[in-house]
């Protein structure tokens with residue numbers, strides 16, 4: 001049940017599968033797999049491996065990979081994807097990229113989740129061809145048999161929100177775009193509802209337990225009909241945001257929640273451990289994929305208040 005494993009040269013100090021068969025007092029069931037890391041560097045490598053593996057499996061099975069990003073610290077932790085070996089081995093041209101939440105600001109605004117991902121990640125993959133220019137087939141030193149077949153992310157596959165309309169309109173338009181892509185099956189559809197089934201949704205978590213732009217005690221948590229909705233009163237600035245709703249998040253094939261730092265340890269404990277009948281309705285605790293797989297990527301400080309970790313030490 002508790003394993004210390006080595007995966008692709010990464011020492012994950014604990015991989016804990018929280019499944020039905022577990023009967024440890026205080027440890028919540030069905031909270032997915034916990035991957036707890038000694039260092040941020042190791043967490044980043046494991047996260048890159050995880051995303052690259054899911055991308056490969058999805059491209060093999062469906063021909064495309066529909067991935068939704070979040071903002072915040074997640075993007076920095078995904079940075080290894082832009083390094084060897086992933087930069088060469090990931091089939092970037094097959095990626096369809098979305099955002100699980102976005103702040104309603106201009107795309108070049110410092111608060112924009114799109115800008116964060118573009119500067120920290122996408123721009124490095126958009127320019128992949130020039131990255132490999134020194135060994136392109138026209139170069140004298142190039143050996144065609146070893147020329148890496150790399151195609152960059154296709155700009156039209158990057159689905160960011162319209163930043164020139166209101167939050168409500170941006171959410172509506174974004175929902176419409178996703179609907180069209182579900183029709184053509186670039187994004188799969190859930191077999192138990194009409195919800196989109198993203199191949200992977202990546203979430204961060206705030207110290208208040210929010211995920212995407214689903215904040216504690218907000219009416220947005222009750223939204224059952226819309227795929228994408230909006231808020232104008234976010235407790236964390238900026239106030240206007242659009243967000244995937246819980247039904248969409250919980251319909252994904254894979255959901256990963258990436259959380260680091262001691263300031264989030266209490267929220268991690270409340271999101272994962274069995275805290276009894278008074279358990280708060282924390283958005284991160286409401287992330288419960290119906291048929292998909294949930295994985296938590298944690299560093300040791302973020303995991304420090306988990307009962308499951310204490311039992312295993």
Ligand SMILES: O=C1O[C@H](COP(=O)(O)O)[C@@H](O)[C@H](O)[C@H]1O
Nearest residue numbers: 070071072073074204205206212
């Ligand atoms: O406002 C937001 O915050 C969360 C968490 O961010 P972090 O910097 O504490 O990791 C993020 O996941 C979300 O996308 C963003 O809009």
